[in-house]
Amino acid sequence: MAKQISLSMLLFALCACAIFTPAEDASRLPTDAEVDQYNALVEAEERIVCRVETQIGSNIPTRVCRLVRDIEETSDFHREQLRNVLR
DSSP states (O other), X not given: OHHHHHHHHHHHHHHHHHHOOOOHHHHOOOOHHHHHHHHTXXXXXXXXXXXXXXXXXXXXXXXXXXXXXXXXXXHHHHHHHHHXXXX
């Protein structure tokens, strides 16, 4: 009985892997050329900045793209939190 359940779960997992195809556009980051083309058309705060970051606890660098506005908002938030802690 347990063997049948294990085999069924294995078969289900293999079928799910074969059927699942993630959307290309959702997981794909823009190329440098696409970023440059976009940045030429928008204001300074709406520009995209891409850089390679290595997450803490990992040795695998990943490319991360963010809006300048989001970077500034995050920096302001963390700066304010640090001020509150140090008071």
